[in-house]
């Protein structure tokens with residue numbers, strides 16, 4: 001985009017750093033009345049290893065060191081600001097032309113049902129005040145807690161965006177996100193039925209953790225290592241016994257439940273590392289398929305729009321095809337949104353919803369007691 005954008009549509013930047021801790025995704029999105037949001041440009045600022053480690057430690061910390069928390073927050077915010085600046089320079093856009101940045105922040109802990117009888121909470125590390133100062137843009141942040149306050153799970157939020165993006169096409173649609181965790185969205189074919197969406201369980205979070213324990217590198221490129229292993233049926237059954245997989249929606253999950261120690265507690269020690277990786281892929285494929293089978297779609301004969309980094313994992317996609325033999329897989333790129341950009345786009349759209357005092361949640365998905373306007377506004 002080399003020329004100044006016209007007055008309408010309006011332009012938003014969505015910032016997402018998911019549970020995989022791989023980087024900050026920044027998406028420039030155009031939103032015009034009565035048409036689906038349009039992806040204009042993208043930029044990724046990879047997460048430096050030092051920040052990755054700092055955030056990962058916080059996610060699993062027994063006790064919080066506030067100096068460490070502040071260090072992580074500041075470094076995270078600087079990375080976000082650099083991502084925004086790089087995106088705007090790349091596209092020849094000024095900060096004044098951006099209506100708002102929608103910042104998800106970094107999820108540190110997610111306990112929508114509370115802990116040991118305590119209050120429900122979801123914690124995203126974020127500093128929208130600093131981000132507004134560093135970028136000169138209005139920032140919208142803290143999207144999840146209003147839904148939680150209204151009794152919802154605060155996640156997944158993307159289904160409302162999936163509806164805004166793909167709902168106009170007509171017909172029943174299924175969207176699958178294979179991020180650190182996997183979530184599905186069912187968009188009904190008629191306007192009377194309600195959207196359904198929920199987390200199905202872990203995806204890349206366990207694949208990445210097990211891979212990086214055994215290799216130098218963050219993930220199993222194309223699932224090649226997993227493809228060389230054998231599925232361990234005994235271990236698979238053990239993993240599938242986890243009550244989360246049998247919980248009815250609304251449900252959401254995170255690193256608090258599914259992490260390396262959760263897996264290691266279920267190993268005998270005799271398994272080969274490759275077989276464990278193959279079994280983790282199967283766990284993802286089966287838990288996604290079981291989730292989809294709970295939906296009111298016509299016996300899996302449905303088009304499945306697959307997004308998130310896991311869409312690039314060839315072996316995982318092959319196992320999904322085995323578990324869902326009647327599904328037709330489709331890339332959101334065919335609809336103008338590459339698979340890696342749906343979530344960042346969602347937070348641009350949520351910022352737009354906030355500025356227009358429009359709801360961002362779907363109570364049929366999160367279980368909140370009603371529609372809510374999500375997020376707080378931080379002026380530049």
Ligand SMILES: Nc1ncnc2c1ncn2[C@@H]1O[C@H](COP(=O)(O)OP(=O)(O)OP(=O)(O)O)[C@@H](O)[C@H]1O
Pocket residue numbers: 017018019020021022177178179180181204207208218219220221222223307308309310312313314343
């Ligand atoms: N070529 C590839 N082969 C295998 N896995 C891949 C490939 N490319 C990306 N991935 C996986 O995708 C992950 C990143 O996915 P994504 O960016 O969707 O995660 P995320 O933003 O943390 O998601 P969420 O917030 O939904 O949990 C990587 O950590 C890796 O596991």
Ligand SMILES: CC(=O)N[C@H]1[C@@H]2OC[C@@H](O2)[C@@H](O)[C@@H]1O[C@H](C)C(=O)O
Pocket residue numbers: 018019107110122154155156157158159177179180181182183199252253254343
């Ligand atoms: C608490 C939290 O950050 N959850 C993430 C995570 O990553 C995928 C899945 O678990 C989903 O519930 C959510 O992210 C997306 C953006 C969502 O809210 O739809």
